[in-house]
Amino acid sequence: MSLAERWLLPDGVKEVLPPQAQQVETARRRLLDLYDSWGYELVMTPLIEHLNSLLVGVGRDLELSTFKVTDQLTGRMMGIRADITQQVARIDANHLSYQGPVRLCYCSTVLHTLPANPLASRNPLQVGAELFGHSGVASDVEIISLMVETLNAMQVNQELSLDLGHVGIYSGLMGEAALNADQEAEYFELLQRKDLPEIGRFLAESDLDERMKRYLAVLPTLHGGREVLQQARECFAGVEQTIIEALDYLDALAEQISQRYPQLDLYFDLSELRGYNYHTGVVFAAYVPAFGQAVAKGGRYDEVGRDFGRARPATGFSADLKTLVGLAATPSKPARKVVRVPAVEDSAALEVVAKLRAQGERVVQLLDSAVVEDAQQFTHQLVQQDDTWVLKSL
């Protein structure tokens, strides 16, 4: 390995340098304080877990995203978390015995075997909130509101748009179509890409009845404004009642969200399935024009807790904090002083230094008068005048 190679990080693995690292940390504190003010308790989940408990109840996408390693102590397979949501669901199911709503939040690094999209990092800093124990529109409204407030707090709210979908529409259709596992996987994959010609070919070759072919052909075209819900009602009239219920749910949710956030652009996409990992109901994602991917996303996942022995309704959202900081309006420089202190061992000087630091100023004492320290942008220096130490601007 050459010297140059030793400095190279793996593709998609990013480190954060000054001053961005401080911006990320400031943002982390701001968001965790925001969640705290909404009643969300902080949890810290382990970086690594037994593979089978980490992956229970999650879909294939998340399994493929998970790094697997062997435990040197037991020989068992372990997984490094690629998502925190299902870990938090385990905490709600296993450790907390509350029957009523439980609100939890987190901010930690996750690792992805492959980047979620070509520009994404493989070590995002996942920040998010999860709400357990309530099924119904009110908890989804709360979570979507907190997601919007997160983006507001990060000042990435310019021309925010919200995509809404509902996994129940796809799963209702699949229940009726009764495709085999391979066929369903193929249709799912084509649907994610909205590949209409290939979907046409797939349906023509299948032995589904004409009515079901029509439903599966129309699903990927159902995206746009609120009129899409009415269109879907007409297209799917006479199909499973659960589909109509899902459309009603989306309608009610959209109504309340647009009352709370009239400036928010709402968009519906009935084939958005969020990878179909664990979501069971409404799914949502926030977009801003400056960024081609969702800046935050989430949804309802009522079934995950069942695999941990306590099925609880659940909804939540998450985002990559480093992406949010990258999109945030550049924060104005903090108005604090950066003070240079000469290399002296003088108790009066050290007292002033301690006082300035306690006031929140940044104070750097030079290590040696012969050493040049140029990494700091000094704004002031401490100088001795007639036996007292005074601050002079530079």
Ligand SMILES: N[C@@H](Cc1c[nH]c[nH+]1)C(=O)O
């Ligand atoms: N963790 C999910 C989003 C989510 C949070 N809670 C529910 N869903 C994701 O990264 O896509």
